[in-house]
Amino acid sequence: RKEVEQDPGPFNVPEGATVAFNCTYSNSASQSFFWYRQDCRKEPKLLMSVYSSGNEDGRFTAQLNRASQYISLLIRDSKLSDSATYLCVVNLNSNSGYALNFGKGTSLLVTP
């Protein structure tokens, strides 16, 4: 079983729509959580850290449910520029240092 699982999509949504991505992780000892976005053939860029109480950054809202080992990202009022792959990322401090464990990503296409 993969440590971080995401629906690969693609999610095709019109401009202005609200879209939600979900992610589950397998290791209950995981301690830090992030969402990254990655444009085609580019490096991942940190979108936001995810805190236990949930957090919001403009149109983006992230939620964490430790009991269910579940992370979500909500994008409101989608823009064309939001089209990208969204990577769910979990950080587990282990004998692998502070390694980031990535999901395979969820592809989003926002259409006019």
Added chain:
Amino acid sequence: ETGVTQSPTHLIKTRGQQVTLRCSSQSGHNTVSWYQQALGQGPQFIFQYYREEENGRGNFPPRFSGLQFPNYSSELNVNALELDDSALYLCASSRLGQGAEQYFGPGTRLTVT
């Protein structure tokens, strides 16, 4: 921009050869992590360096090795290249610690023929 730089941008090598990739970390960061991203996959952790020592390693064979220098820049070396080593190699710069945010460089795209 993150301030993390990598060189070269692209590289083509032949199976069996050796390659060295370079990374300069962001100012104020003391930790460098290396990841391999195959097409259609998420990045996979190779190893992490802190204070010039390996601080953790993923599930990669010993022919993947690294260095970190006193200025926190880093190298990734891969010996005896295999076709499956073709991928985007990413380095990420951070401070050390749980919850520390990692910032990626633009990557080196390696093709092994």
